[in-house]
Amino acid sequence: MDPFSEKEEKEGVRWNWSKFPSTKLDASSLVLPLGALYTPLKDVGAPALPENPVLCKGCKAVANPHCRLDPVSRLWVCPFCLNRNPLPSEFLGALTPGGPVPPALSSSTVEYILPGRPAAGPPVFFYCMDTCVPADEMEALKDSVVQSLCLLPEDCYVGLITFGTFVTIWELGFGELHKSYVLNGTREYTPQEVREYLCLHHAPSAGAGPGAPGAVTVAPGVVGRFLVPLRECELALTSAVEELCPDAWPVKPDTRPLRCTGTAMDLCVTLLQLSGLTNGGRLMIFNGGAPTKGPGAVVSLELKEHIRQHPELTADQAPHYAAACKFYKGLADRLVQHGFACDIFACCLDQTGLMEMSCCITATGGACLMVDTFRSAVFKQSFHRLFATTGPTGGLNMAFNATMEIQCSRGTRISGIVGPCSSLNKMSPCVDPEGEIGLGKTCAWQMSALTNTTTFGIFFDVNGSGEEGAQRFVQIITSYQHISGEHRLRVATLAHEICASASPTALAEPGAFDQ
Numbered sequence: 001m002d003p004f005s006e007k008e009e010k011e012g013v014r015w016n017w018s019k020f021p022s023t024k025l026d027a028s029s030l031v032l033p034l035g036a037l038y039t040p041l042k043d044v045g046a047p048a049l050p051e052n053p054v055l056c057k058g059c060k061a062v063a064n065p066h067c068r069l070d071p072v073s074r075l076w077v078c079p080f081c082l083n084r085n086p087l088p089s090e091f092l093g094a095l096t097p098g099g100p101v102p103p104a105l106s107s108s109t110v111e112y113i114l115p116g117r118p119a120a121g122p123p124v125f126f127y128c129m130d131t132c133v134p135a136d137e138m139e140a141l142k143d144s145v146v147q148s149l150c151l152l153p154e155d156c157y158v159g160l161i162t163f164g165t166f167v168t169i170w171e172l173g174f175g176e177l178h179k180s181y182v183l184n185g186t187r188e189y190t191p192q193e194v195r196e197y198l199c200l201h202h203a204p205s206a207g208a209g210p211g212a213p214g215a216v217t218v219a220p221g222v223v224g225r226f227l228v229p230l231r232e233c234e235l236a237l238t239s240a241v242e243e244l245c246p247d248a249w250p251v252k253p254d255t256r257p258l259r260c261t262g263t264a265m266d267l268c269v270t271l272l273q274l275s276g277l278t279n280g281g282r283l284m285i286f287n288g289g290a291p292t293k294g295p296g297a298v299v300s301l302e303l304k305e306h307i308r309q310h311p312e313l314t315a316d317q318a319p320h321y322a323a324a325c326k327f328y329k330g331l332a333d334r335l336v337q338h339g340f341a342c343d344i345f346a347c348c349l350d351q352t353g354l355m356e357m358s359c360c361i362t363a364t365g366g367a368c369l370m371v372d373t374f375r376s377a378v379f380k381q382s383f384h385r386l387f388a389t390t391g392p393t394g395g396l397n398m399a400f401n402a403t404m405e406i407q408c409s410r411g412t413r414i415s416g417i418v419g420p421c422s423s424l425n426k427m428s429p430c431v432d433p434e435g436e437i438g439l440g441k442t443c444a445w446q447m448s449a450l451t452n453t454t455t456f457g458i459f460f461d462v463n464g465s466g467e468e469g470a471q472r473f474v475q476i477i478t479s480y481q482h483i484s485g486e487h488r489l490r491v492a493t494l495a496h497e498i499c500a501s502a503s504p505t506a507l508a509e510p511g512a513f514d515q
Contacts (some may be wrong), residue, residue, distance in 0.1 A: 004514040011108055011492055012042035013476075016514050019499035020412070020462060020472050026499075027462040033415060033437060035459040040478040040490060041399060041452040046109040053112050053489060054091070054104060058083030061407045061475050063091070063104050064493035071095040079473050080409050112489040119485035123400055124157040124227060124281025124340070128268050131164040131247040132257040133288035133374070137347070138246050140374040141286055144383055145241050151387035153396065153483075154231040157223065157281070159271065160240060163264035164247030164257070165293070169198065169271070170240055172233040173225040178240055183267065185260020185294045194270050198226070222275040255301045259289055261353070262296020262327055265342075265360075269334050280339045280400025280481055282366070282449065287346045288374070290353045296327045298353035307351050324356040332363040336422045339401040341366040341449035345383060347374045364448040365402075365420040390452060395483040402447040402480035404456070406430070409473040411464040416440030419456035421447045432461045450480060471495045 001009070008014040014037045021027040027034065054063040056078040068077040074087045074095075093099035104110055127145060131138065152158070160170040163185060171179040181198055183189065194200070200221045230237075251257050268283050290307060291297045298320050299307040308318035335342055342360040346352040349372045361368045367386055371379050390397040404421070406414055408430035418438035426444040437459040439445060447454070460474070478490045499512075 003511060010044060011494060012039045012044050013037065013492065013494055014514065015496065018512050019497045022498050023465045024462050033459050033461070035457055037455050038458055038476060038492070039453065039455045040402070040404065040476070041450055041454065041480075043452060044109050046111045046490065047103040047107055048111045048113055049103060050113045050115055052114060052116065053491060054088050056081060056083055057085050059407060062477060062491045062493070064475065064491070065105050065108060066471075066473055066493060066495055067105065069094060080407050080475065108494065109490065109492045112491070114487045114489060117487040120481050120487070121277065121279040121485065122153060122155040122157060122229070123279050123398070123483070124159070124272065124277055125152060126159040126161070126227075126268050126272065126281065126283045127286070128161045128163065128264055128283065129244070129286045130259065130261070130288040131162050131244060132259045133246060135246055137288060137374045138244065142241050142244060144374065144380050145286075146238055148384060148387060149230065149234060149238065151384065152230055154229070156230055157227045157277065158230050158233065158237060159227045159268075160237060161264055161268055162244060163260055165249040165260070167260060167264045167267055169226060169267065171225050172228045172236050172240070175233070175236055178236075178243070183263070185258070185263040188263065188266050188295050189270065191270055191274055194267065194274065200274065222271055223277065226271055227275050227277070254303050256292050256299070256303060257289065258293045258301070259291050260294040261285070261287060261291035262324075263294040265331055266295065269331055272340055273334065273338055278339060278401070280448065281341070283335065283340055283342045285342065285344045286374075287344060287348070287352050289348050290351055296324050296353075296356070298324050298356055321356065324353065325359070328357050329359050332360045335360060335364050336446060336448060339448050340364065343367040343386065344369075345379060346370045347372065347376070347379055362420050363422045365450060365454060366448075397451050398483050399450040399480040400448065402450050402478060403444060404447065405444040405477045406458065407443070407475040407477070408460070411462060412472045412474065413461045413463050414440070414443055415459040415461045417445060417456050417458050420454065421445040421456065432463070435461055467498065470498050472498060
């Protein structure tokens with residue numbers, strides 16, 4: 001196994017260069033920037049410790065194998081800020097030869113199960129189904145959705161919204177018969193309007209009075225009526241899905257179907273917001289064509305108007321593009337704020353507006369699939385693979401409400417990150433204030449959802465000089481909510497050697513670049 005693959009198997013990171021350039025001038029001569037592919041939840045055999053990490057008082061970095069221990073003064077020196085910290089009692093064994101070394105000082109990757117935070121509740125899975133599709137497509141979609149219910153945890157919350165000419169919100173908690181609310185799909189609805197239309201009552205959030213600053217009003221009844229534990233509504237949800245029919249609104253031969261995708265997505269996000277749930281979850285959009293009605297429309301009803309092409313986009317002559325992008329960007333921001341991922345399954349031979357909606361996927365860490373039909377085996381297998389299980393407990397391969405923060409030792413700066421995340425706009429001395437690659441100008445990012453294959457490209461720059469043979473350090477701290485509800489912190493501390501300064505052949509040797 002080559003050194004790059006060996007490090008990837010051990011630490012979950014794959015560098016493109018085997019060494020750091022020693023100076024900024026040497027770094028500027030590289031054709032490709034110094035970067036690494038990092039998979040936060042990759043199974044690398046990291047020890048799981050049911051305790052809080054030991055933090056540096058200065059930079060808040062986590063104690064790691066590269067800390068220098070001072071047995072005389074009983075201090076440990078942070079390799080990132082060189083601050084001296086008191087040595088905790090669990091580290092005292094490492095001072096004596098042959099003594100017990102805690103995992104924090106012996107493993108480059110450690111996972112902490114934080115004991116001080118109560119476990120979060122079960123996640124939310126919100127189905128948003130397009131009914132403007134032919135009957136055979138509808139039957140295939142219904143079959144896949146019903147089968148997916150068997151793959152979900154029994155205690156998770158589920159919800160259902162269908163859309164076509166109108167938006168239908170299904171009250172799954174009403175078990176006697178099928179009960180739903182139908183809303184016009186031509187506009188957006190404020191939370192206040194949704195409360196009134198769905199007969200929801202006002203209530204301030206816990207710990208805040210009705211007029212207290214920062215009080216967030218949630219709507220009792222969203223949970224229990226529209227978002228219900230699967231074990232309580234599986235029969236009602238299965239029955240509602242199986243009885244769905246294609247949209248009955250007539251379509252003229254020279255027009256497209258009336259499809260209010262944007263309004264349906266907006267109402268899904270509003271209900272998630274009003275529920276007050278902070279457990280994380282997934283909003284799953286099943287789209288069978290381009291939105292033609294209401295906010296987020298990407299093309300008009302008339303078939304004589306073609307959907308935007310590359311020439312129209314480059315010439316800034318796409319009439320619906322700017323407004324649609326602005327609308328979906330607002331939805332993406334709201335999803336990120338409440339910690340929900342957005343998955344889009346676009347199954348149509350024609351375009352479906354995925355370009356405008358893509359920000360909802362990339363900002364939240366959702367999944368995207370584009371095929372020609374819901375009857376395709378590619379759709380069925382890919383959709384069900386979203387609910388794959390992992391680990392000895394057989395839990396879903398998902399994590400929610402994740403954040404990633406990066407610390408760098410002196411001489412190294414973060415240029416940015418490329419991947420399904422959004423910036424938290426947190427500045428630190430290790431952020432490159434000039435260059436930016438991907439999402440830069442920050443040292444922290446948020447991901448609404450992660451799996452054990454979600455990978456990010458992280459790019460660095462060199463600031464200052466270093467001695468040949470010395471090391472520079474990077475620490476990646478990923479905080480996330482496990483599918484079991486536990487709050488966990490995974491810390492990966494990476495050491496990278498510095499190459500000889502002003503040596504044009506140092507980075508051209510065999511094994512210097514990952515081929």
